[in-house]
Each structure stands twice: as structure tokens, then as C-alpha cells.
Amino acid sequence: MTAQAGDTAPDQVARLLALVPYLLAHGEVRLDDAAAHFGTDADQIERDLRLLFMTGVSPGLPGDLIEVDLEALEGDRIIRVDNADYLARPVRFSPAEATSLVVALRTMVEAAPSEAREVIARTLTKLEEAAGQDGEGLLRLHVAPTRLETSAVVPVLESALAHGHQVEITYHVPSRDQESRRVVDPRGLARVEDLVYLDAWCHTAQGDRAFRVDRILAATELDTPVADPGARARDLTGGWFTDAETTTVTLRLAPQARWVVEYYDVTDQRPGPDGTVDVDLEVASEQWIQSLLLRLAPHATILSPPHYARAFTDSARAALRLYEGDHVDS
Amino acid sequence: MAQPRAERLMNLHILLLGAKRFIGKDAIRDAIYPEHPRGAAGDEAFERAFERDKDALRQIGAVIEVGSADAFFDDEIGYRIPTEQTSLPEIRFESDEAAVLGLAAQVWQQATLAKATGRALAKLKGQGVEIDPTRLEVVAPAITADEPAFEPLWDAVGKRRQVTFPYQRASETQPTTRKVQPWGLARSSGRWYVVGFDVDRGAERVFRLSRIVGPVRASGKSGAYEVPAGTDVRAVARRLSPSYPSVRAEIRVRQGTGVGLRRRAESVTALDDAPGWDLVVVEGPVHEISDEVLTNGADAVVDGPQSLREDVVARLRAVAASAVPAEEAR
Numbered sequence: 012m013t014a015q016a017g018d019t020a021p022d023q024v025a026r027l028l029a030l031v032p033y034l035l036a037h038g039e040v041r042l043d044d045a046a047a048h049f050g051t052d053a054d055q056i057e058r059d060l061r062l063l064f065m066t067g068v069s070p071g072l073p074g075d076l077i078e079v080d081l082e083a084l085e086g087d088r089i090i091r092v093d094n095a096d097y098l099a100r101p102v103r104f105s106p107a108e109a110t111s112l113v114v115a116l117r118t119m120v121e122a123a124p125s126e127a128r129e130v131i132a133r134t135l136t137k138l139e140e141a142a143g144q145d146g147e148g149l150l151r152l153h154v155a156p157t158r159l160e161t162s163a164v165v166p167v168l169e170s171a172l173a174h175g176h177q178v179e180i181t182y183h184v185p186s187r188d189q190e191s192r193r194v195v196d197p198r199g200l201a202r203v204e205d206l207v208y209l210d211a212w213c214h215t216a217q218g219d220r221a222f223r224v225d226r227i228l229a230a231t232e233l234d235t236p237v238a239d240p241g242a243r244a245r246d247l248t249g250g251w252f253t254d255a256e257t258t259t260v261t262l263r264l265a266p267q268a269r270w271v272v273e274y275y276d277v278t279d280q281r282p283g284p285d286g287t288v289d290v291d292l293e294v295a296s297e298q299w300i301q302s303l304l305l306r307l308a309p310h311a312t313i314l315s316p317p318h319y320a321r322a323f324t325d326s327a328r329a330a331l332r333l334y335e336g337d338h339v340d341s
Numbered sequence: 342m343a344q345p346r347a348e349r350l351m352n353l354h355i356l357l358l359g360a361k362r363f364i365g366k367d368a369i370r371d372a373i374y375p376e377h378p379r380g381a382a383g384d385e386a387f388e389r390a391f392e393r394d395k396d397a398l399r400q401i402g403a404v405i406e407v408g409s410a411d412a413f414f415d416d417e418i419g420y421r422i423p424t425e426q427t428s429l430p431e432i433r434f435e436s437d438e439a440a441v442l443g444l445a446a447q448v449w450q451q452a453t454l455a456k457a458t459g460r461a462l463a464k465l466k467g468q469g470v471e472i473d474p475t476r477l478e479v480v481a482p483a484i485t486a487d488e489p490a491f492e493p494l495w496d497a498v499g500k501r502r503q504v505t506f507p508y509q510r511a512s513e514t515q516p517t518t519r520k521v522q523p524w525g526l527a528r529s530s531g532r533w534y535v536v537g538f539d540v541d542r543g544a545e546r547v548f549r550l551s552r553i554v555g556p557v558r559a560s561g562k563s564g565a566y567e568v569p570a571g572t573d574v575r576a577v578a579r580r581l582s583p584s585y586p587s588v589r590a591e592i593r594v595r596q597g598t599g600v601g602l603r604r605r606a607e608s609v610t611a612l613d614d615a616p617g618w619d620l621v622v623v624e625g626p627v628h629e630i631s632d633e634v635l636t637n638g639a640d641a642v643v644d645g646p647q648s649l650r651e652d653v654v655a656r657l658r659a660v661a662a663s664a665v666p667a668e669e670a671r
Binding site: 020021022023024025026027028029030031032033036048049050062063065066067097098100101102103104105106107108109110111112115116118119121122123124127130131133134137138140141150151152153154155156157159160161162163165166183189190228301302303305306308309312323324326327328329330331332333334 | 346426428456457461463498499658
């Protein structure tokens, strides 16, 4: 919470109304200690105190103004505040403040490993009580975090990017259904539609690669600096799905499978019969599209190419035999 | 410069805080707003500034009571800020709980929510709470809100103001203007939704923020409507991403395959009676596990529970039975 361009008058007043109770409770506080406690810099506290110096019970009457010992502040960098007892307690949470803090904690509870859940829940209960139980005092905001949002991988990647360090990642390659370990020079994270990608130079493959962050199973920041710290992230929004040889596959999607249109890079779509939609996809791996179709079963079919369609039906039949065959108890 | 307004806000807060009687508007004007002379222009400027300042103090958390300033005639409106209602209740946190609070500060990647969380934490620091997130080895989820519609909608939720926005439904070619009383916001599967009352349709509706294709405009007074009691955006979010009751599933997975299933597995054990196969135990909603199993085609077989087995078999049968529509016209 350091001073920024967006620092408004209400921001400053909010800060002061939190700072004064702390100062009054301690009598005398070193400027640097106060700054450390509030996670801000001494300059900002000093600026805020100079404002406080101008305010008081009856503006215009010197005797009743809040007293800030400016000599001690400038000389020994010690804060002494007097004549402000009516500001001894912080202002209660506004609905927006209570909501943002409480919902942050609720989101943490959902995401936390089981061993940390208890302490978060305990903290949450205290805050919910202070905010006034459900509804009253809280605005309606709810977050069901995705796996990516709670990923332990993203902070590691961000830290490595900030330090210009290499990262070792374990990556899940769905088209081969394998895990691979590689060392990469990270260049940037980019959001394309609903997915986040890591753009990097891959030392293992000796080439530029983009990794879907939700498929990075683990990441470790290394001490080694990246080979080319000036390298900039590529524009990830176009072109980079097309570096492999691809086949145009046409799918017919029932409404239940329509999300595919938004999730994958569909090159064309046309309305089909009975509320279906026909879409074209550029596909680099037949295995990948077969897996996707099985996941969508039975709400998607392959219109072309025909041998993909036959392969799909065959693989469904092969899977079915596992249940109908006598080697599986049922 | 923000300085004079911050000073004025402080003085207004101090003047009203703990006042035994309601302080009349005229008295407030004399004490805090001497820069606005009496007369039409000055009156209007004062009213505007006073409204804005009250709003700012409320956003900071102050509870401003409105009542009659005169004991005998109730024609003059007065204001006061009752100390008890406006003060933060004393909350004590254990040191591990204080560490949780520090992590909560890292959750919001959206400026307004991050700022509100920071303010709430500053108030706790004002009570003397020592916050040190490094004590806890937990990764805080990172929640973004990149949609431009988020900020104005969140503001409107807090103020209960009606909004209009152009909305593009996936099934329609042109956006339509929607008039909505927003009740709350929810995030599910990485997407933000606003829940509210669609004024033109006279019914509850859910809108996806990424489909709001133009500016969100608030109109009319604050507090223009009540959110129906019992409105639970969490329930709406759950409807958006239905999470069915969890089952504990036992799945046979061919060795060297099924990374997705293995990733979420509670246990993986090699099967003595079926060489080359592992028994993988996972927990989750039926439809999710069913998707995951199907993705693996003939490399994964459900042993139990029966409900999951039936689901997978039914979906495979539907595919296997369907005629191959390969030669169908496009």
C-alpha cells in the first residue's frame, strides 16, 4: 500500500483512521516501525501525519487541533500524537472491505491443502463475526477457484520471470499421455481465451515452446540465469498452434458439447440440424481429437475425415468390450 | 490536489463522530464548508460536495445516522456518526491466523478488491494485529477480473444501482441492451457472472461478464432496490458449474497411460491378477470421473461404483450404436 497515482483523498483518510489508533495505543512509535507495521514507507506516513496535524475537533481553533509532535518527527523520527482520543478505535469494515477480505479467505479455504484449512477457517469465522453474519454487512460475491487459480506452479513461474531464472518443469503431454521433464528459459505468461500459457525457450527441445500452465505438473525455480535475458515473449494470440502439420477435422456438436467452440481454436462454424453446430478444427494429433471425442461422448460426432470417424467408433467399441468381456466382474 | 479534500473529510468525520445530538446541515456547512458562500450557486456546490463526502466516509466504513437536528421542529435534517456502531469490534488473532490474513492480501488480482482488502487489513493493523504471511507455507489463490464490466458492476452491487449494458448472447447475431438490478457477482470455471433482476424481462437472470460487449452504465439513485432475502450467488454459481455428489471410484488403468487419472489419484497399486494394469482410486463427481475415464478409451475400466460404471457404459453404447455419418453432406 505505498503511495500511487491512484491515491485518493478517501484513501488517505482511511489510512489515517487506521494509523491513529495504533499510535495512540503505543504512545511513542518510531517512524520506521510504524511504516514496517503498516507495510508502507516512512514518507507516506509522514505525509499522512502532516494532514492529521491540520485536523481536529473544531477546525480553526488551535487548542483543539490534533497534536502531532513535528519536532520529534523530523528530528528523532519518532511519532507522538495527542488530543485525538476520540480516534482511538479503527473504523469498522465497510461492506466492500469486509466482503473482499472474507471472500478472499473463503476462496483460500477451498483451495488450501487439508492441513492448512483449519487455521484459515478459524480466521474466517472471526472475520465473519466482525462483519456481521451472512448477508448483513456483506455484499454478494462468490468465487469457486479453478485449479489454475490455485496452482502452486504460477507463483514459481512468476518469481522465475521476475528474477530472470531458469525453471525446471514437469509437463503433461496429453497427445502422448506422457510426463516430460525439461529445463526452460521462461519469457512470459500469456492468457489466450480461458487458458494461460508459458512462453519459453526449451533447452530440452532446443526450440521455442509454449506450455499450457494447467498442464505443468510441477515447477522449480533454478539459480541459473536465463541464457538471453532480453528475449521478449512472443505474441501468443495467433499463429502458434499452426507450427505442426495439421488435419482439418469437422465435428458436429450437440448443445451439451457446444463449449468446445469457446474452448478450442475453431476455424469455422455453421449451424447443423436439431440445434447442433458443425465446427472445423485444425488438429495436430489424431489421438488428441479421439480423446476429446470420447470425453464428449455421446454429444459429438466426427463428420470428416471419414477414417477419423470410423476410428472413433472403433475405439468406443473397444472400450465397451472391456465392460462386456468376462475378464471384468460386473 | 487531494490534500484539501482529505483534510475536509477528516474534519467532517471528527465533527460527526460521537456527537450526542444530530448536527444540523447548516452547522456542518459553517464548520467544514466555508468555501461555499450562501446563494444558489454556493448552495448547490455545497450540496454536491457534502453528498460526495458522506458517500466517501460511508465507503471508509463510517455509519452516518440521519435525524432531526432540532428537538422541537423536525424541519432541519442533522447527521451524526455513533462511535459504537462505527468502531471496529476488537478482534484478537493468534499469530497463525494473522499470517492467514497476510496471505488473503495476495488473493485479489483486481485493483478495487485488492485495495478494499488492503484497507480492511490496515484497520486490523490499527488494532495492533501483526501480519506476517511468510509464517505460513500455503500458496494463496490468485483471482483476476480482467473484464472491463467487473468494476462498474461491483460498484453498482455495492450501491444497489440499476445498470444497462449491451449483451451478446452466443446464440444471437446482435447484442441487445439489458437493464439489470445487479444482486451480486460470482466466479465459476474461471469466468465472472453477474446475477440480478432483468427489469425488462421481469425475472432473475445471470450474465457472463465476457459477453458484455460495451460500457456498463449506472443510472438512478443508490439503494434503488432490495436484493431479495435469501439470494445466494453461491448457489447460482453452483448451478453454473454443477458439482454432483462425490464418489470414490476404483478404476483399472493400463500402465503407462492415464496421467490425468493418476494425477488426482488417492492411491495407485499394481494389480497382481492383471499384469500391465494398475488399480487407481480417485474421488470426485461422477460426470467428471466419467469424462476422465472415457478420455482414456480402452486404457481405463471402471470397477466401481455401479453408478459410474453405468454412466460410462451408457455413453460408450450411444457412440458405438450410432451409424458412422462420415459420408453425410456438409
